Amino acid sequence: MKQLLAILVDGSVYASWLFIISAGLTLIYGVMRILNMSHGSFYALGAYSGAAMVGWYFSTGSVPWFSFVALIGAALVAGITVGLLVERGLLRFMYGRDEVVMILVTYAVLLIMEDAIKLAFGVEPYFAYQPYTMLGRSKFMGLSFANYDFMLIGVSILIGLALWYGLNRTQNGKLLRVVIHDREIAGALGINVSKIFTITFLIGAGIGALAGALTAPGLSVVPGMGIEVIVLAFAVVVIGGLGSISGALVGALIVGMARATAVHLYPEVELFVIYAVMGLVLAFRPQGLFAVANARKI
Numbered sequence: 001m002k003q004l005l006a007i008l009v010d011g012s013v014y015a016s017w018l019f020i021i022s023a024g025l026t027l028i029y030g031v032m033r034i035l036n037m038s039h040g041s042f043y044a045l046g047a048y049s050g051a052a053m054v055g056w057y058f059s060t061g062s063v064p065w066f067s068f069v070a071l072i073g074a075a076l077v078a079g080i081t082v083g084l085l086v087e088r089g090l091l092r093f094m095y096g097r098d099e100v101v102m103i104l105v106t107y108a109v110l111l112i113m114e115d116a117i118k119l120a121f122g123v124e125p126y127f128a129y130q131p132y133t134m135l136g137r138s139k140f141m142g143l144s145f146a147n148y149d150f151m152l153i154g155v156s157i158l159i160g161l162a163l164w165y166g167l168n169r170t171q172n173g174k175l176l177r178v179v180i181h182d183r184e185i186a187g188a189l190g191i192n193v194s195k196i197f198t199i200t201f202l203i204g205a206g207i208g209a210l211a212g213a214l215t216a217p218g219l220s221v222v223p224g225m226g227i228e229v230i231v232l233a234f235a236v237v238v239i240g241g242l243g244s245i246s247g248a249l250v251g252a253l254i255v256g257m258a259r260a261t262a263v264h265l266y267p268e269v270e271l272f273v274i275y276a277v278m279g280l281v282l283a284f285r286p287q288g289l290f291a292v293a294n295a296r297k298i
Contacts, residue, residue, distance in 0.1 A: 015256025024207030030243030040230030046075035046209025079209025241288030
């Protein structure tokens with residue numbers, strides 16, 4: 001029972017982390033049909049910005065609990081600001097191009113941002129452990145778990161609910177769904193597609209940066225972390241179906257539980273099992289489990 005509990009908790013925490021990262025990636029693809037390779041760099045930017053702000057905040061001797069506001073606020077400001085520069089300064093000139101071209105363009109942005117992050121923050125690791133330790137630990141059945149990890153699960157649930165409500169219960173969300181279904185008809189009906197694209201990209205970049213900030217207290221922030229995480233995010237969205245928020249959730253749960261099971265039972269296949277699951281899903285359902293249906297144009 002202890003091992004089962006450990007697998008469930010570790011799998012849920014890892015799945016929550018994966019979902020937060022993948023939600024922004026799949027949202028951007030669903031609306032803009034851009035497989036955003038630079039998403040990993042927004043994750044890294046959020047981690048570096050949040051860690052740097054937390055380090056500065058605690059050096060001032062301020063109230064410790066407000067470090068969470070500093071952590072999240074710095075990441076969101078950095079992610080949205082850089083996201084606006086990327087979308088308005090580059091991507092808007094590329095809309096309508098082939099998806100392969102957009103992959104190459106966003107990959108170039110990834111490389112540029114990785115070097116820009118090194119120039120801005122250096123190559124030494126950053127540590128922002130204070131928020132992680134402040135929440136303490138809880139014990140269940142003789143096992144100790146960090147309360148910060150449970151908070152991460154709660155944040156992923158809130159993000160999922162916010163995205164669902166925004167897409168299905170608000171006027172702007174309904175306009176967004178029209179653009180997803182057919183951007184040409186949406187433009188003909190008077191919907192400002194360019195504005196929708198900008199807002200979508202900023203939301204996706206902000207979620208990516210938020211994921212990095214929430215990850216920073218649990219590990220050391222080092223160069224190259226964005227490139228590592230984008231591969232896992234792609235695996236999740238491919239399993240769930242590109243462009244589907246619910247698919248990203250299911251994909252994250254599948255990958256999270258598969259990895260946790262491997263770590264506790266067969267640690268030597270930890271990395272392999274993620275891609276084995278992806279290959280198995282694609283073998284029987286190449287479009288992913290919850291792929292968004294595309295309207296056939298005549």
